[in-house]
Amino acid sequence: MPMKFRISSEYGVLEEIRGGRVHKGIDLAMPPGTELHSIADGTIEKVINNKLMGNGVYVRAENGDVHVYGHLDKVAVKPGDHVDAGDLIALSGNTGHSTGPHLHFALLHDGYVADPTPLVNAVQHYSGEIAGPSFLGIKGPALFIAEKVPHSIGDAVKDQVAHSLAAHALDWLQAASIVFYELGLVACTALIILGAVGLKNGYRWAGMTFISVALLRYLLGGVAE
Ligand SMILES: [Zn+2]
Numbered sequence: 001m002p003m004k005f006r007i008s009s010e011y012g013v014l015e016e017i018r019g020g021r022v023h024k025g026i027d028l029a030m031p032p033g034t035e036l037h038s039i040a041d042g043t044i045e046k047v048i049n050n051k052l053m054g055n056g057v058y059v060r061a062e063n064g065d066v067h068v069y070g071h072l073d074k075v076a077v078k079p080g081d082h083v084d085a086g087d088l089i090a091l092s093g094n095t096g097h098s099t100g101p102h103l104h105f106a107l108l109h110d111g112y113v114a115d116p117t118p119l120v121n122a123v124q125h126y127s128g129e130i131a132g133p134s135f136l137g138i139k140g141p142a143l144f145i146a147e148k149v150p151h152s153i154g155d156a157v158k159d160q161v162a163h164s165l166a167a168h169a170l171d172w173l174q175a176a177s178i179v180f181y182e183l184g185l186v187a188c189t190a191l192i193i194l195g196a197v198g199l200k201n202g203y204r205w206a207g208m209t210f211i212s213v214a215l216l217r218y219l220l221g222g223v224a225e
Contacts, residue, residue: 004124005030008102011115024113025068025106026120030127032073032101034092038083039067039122046079053104054095059083067119070104071096086126103127177217184213 009027014020040061048056053070057077060066073093083089094101105123107116188206195202 005034005103005127007120008100011117025070025104026116028103028105028120028123028127030092030101030103032091032093034103035088035128036069036072036090036092036103037086037126037128038089039085039119039126040065041084042067042082044077044079044081044083044089047075047077050096052097054098055090055093056096057089058108059089064110065114066108067116068104068106068108070106071098071102092127177219181213181217184209 005028007026008029009023011023011026013023038059040059040063042059042061045058045060045066048058050056053068055072055075056068056070057072057075058066058068069090071093072090072095074091076088076090077083092101092103098104103123105116105120107114107119188210191199191202191206191209195206
């Protein structure tokens with residue numbers, strides 16, 4: 001079965017980032033905002049936020065095991081909620097003690113940490129779509145381009161391409177809108193000067209240029225950070 005998300009850290013490994021402690025789960029590299037769905041019917045046992053795991057969700061499956069999801073961005077459930085397999089529980093993120101966007105997935109069996117490796121295929125299967133706005137069809141074109149990638153490259157690569165394109169397309173557009181905005185301001189200034197020295201409609205063109213670039217920037221949500 002092709003892996004949608006690369007395993008960036010296996011269960012049980014010793015890692016410097018963790019101060020040499022044993023890794024109590026499995027890390028799956030994925031773009032922030034990836035939808036995470038419960039892999040089993042169960043109940044939300046708790047929703048946490050701490051320095052280590054960031055936002056975390058504990059799902060008690062009907063067999064008694066607890067599935068732990070960490071470093072989440074947005075959490076879509078609250079304690080006591082019933083979930084069916086496939087229900088959205090959160091969007092993946094990069095919160096807590098994390099070196100990059102990924103999902104930390106862990107298993108508690110009879111209250112003790114257990115190896116979640118046998119569940120990774122289910123996590124891969126149920127996790128997927130990039131969440132967030134499909135504003136201006138940004139999600140659409142990214143997935144369309146991904147469809148054009150030859151099948152010989154494989155579904156896993158195709159999914160990775162689709163996910164990273166969707167994740168970055170909005171960033172690129174926002175960056176572009178800021179550049180347009182700044183160029184627009186330069187053009188405005190030039191048109192005002194030309195208007196002052198007698199260019200017909202110079203002021204009007206300056207006003208229209210400003211409104212256009214300001215609107216574009218507002219629509220794309222480009223905010224300088
Ligand atoms: Zn981890």
